[in-house]
Amino acid sequence: MRNPQRGILCAGCPHRAAYLALKEATRRKRGRVICGNAGCTAVGEVHPAAATCPGGMDALLPRYNQAVPTGGTVDEPAAPVCVHVAADLEVAADDAAERFAGLAAEGEITLFAVMASSRRFLARDAVEELGQRVLGLGADTVVVLDPFDAIRCAEVLGSLLETPGVHGVIFASPCAQLQRGEGANEPVEIDRYTCVACHRCFQITACPALSFAPPVYQVDPDACAGCDLCCNYCRTQVIYSPRSRMGVEEKSRARYAAAQR
Numbered sequence: 001m002r003n004p005q006r007g008i009l010c011a012g013c014p015h016r017a018a019y020l021a022l023k024e025a026t027r028r029k030r031g032r033v034i035c036g037n038a039g040c041t042a043v044g045e046v047h048p049a050a051a052t053c054p055g056g057m058d059a060l061l062p063r064y065n066q067a068v069p070t071g072g073t074v075d076e077p078a079a080p081v082c083v084h085v086a087a088d089l090e091v092a093a094d095d096a097a098e099r100f101a102g103l104a105a106e107g108e109i110t111l112f113a114v115m116a117s118s119r120r121f122l123a124r125d126a127v128e129e130l131g132q133r134v135l136g137l138g139a140d141t142v143v144v145l146d147p148f149d150a151i152r153c154a155e156v157l158g159s160l161l162e163t164p165g166v167h168g169v170i171f172a173s174p175c176a177q178l179q180r181g182e183g184a185n186e187p188v189e190i191d192r193y194t195c196v197a198c199h200r201c202f203q204i205t206a207c208p209a210l211s212f213a214p215p216v217y218q219v220d221p222d223a224c225a226g227c228d229l230c231c232n233y234c235r236t237q238v239i240y241s242p243r244s245r246m247g248v249e250e251k252s253r254a255r256y257a258a259a260q261r
């Protein structure tokens with residue numbers, strides 16, 4: 001797999017999948033705010049498409065680069081929905097209590113979304129400990145989600161967004177750069193004879209492994225990390241994955257196994 005370019009989420013980045021899940025769930029919510037600092041140059045601030053679109057970052061950044069709200073008073077009411085994105089290591093750090101003080105004042109409904117992708121959080125018990133940490137920081141509930149499981153993410157996030165309070169959501173999937181195991185990253189393929197060049201796969205995911213080679217889209221097999229995210233968005237279903245017979249849990253296990261080799 002190639003190294004990422006600065007400002008672009010890597011091919012197969014689990015943060016991209018988590019962001020898409022959050023945006024899908026919150027897009028029709030009035031007064032939503034997405035904020036945070038998840039460490040990577042792009043995560044926490046930028047729409048995935050903005051990172052690869054010249055000029056797009058400038059146009060879209062103000063919309064997504066929101067300061068963390070400190071409302072909750074008569075003068076400064078809390079946002080109806082605040083999605084506060086944080087990196088796992090930020091949440092585990094000694095100064096986390098100070099850094100995340102006031103989560104409850106950020107929104108009537110606050111999703112405290114923690115990206116658990118680094119090497120330290122590859123084991124299940126480490127993720128569970130992180131969940132306890134999230135509760136200790138003021139979340140009323142905590143749930144662990146595979147960001148690539150779009151259906152479950154939609155169900156769970158939709159339900160959390162109906163309930164006022166602070167909800168911890170841990171998006172657990174290993175960083176794409178840790179998945180070096182053989183066979184874990186077999187690329188997807190686009191059928192060049194049936195792709196209708198609708199641009200949807202790229203416009204939604206902004207995956208750097210996808211590119212337009214007129215008249216159709218193509219996948220760079222050296223760059224594709226085999227996350228299968230783009231397959232979810234091709235309405236004509238012409239992106240073929242070698243993992244099409246695997247369930248979401250099996251795929252998740254394969255990603256963790258590849259990261260631990």
Ligand code: SF4
Pocket residue numbers: 011012187188205207208209210219223224225226227228229230231
């Ligand atoms: S499967 Fe699709 S979204 Fe995932 S890395 Fe490959 S081209 Fe990108």
Ligand code: SF4
Pocket residue numbers: 190194195196197198199200201202217233234235236237238239
């Ligand atoms: S979403 Fe599917 S049909 Fe549209 S450009 Fe991508 S591969 Fe082609």
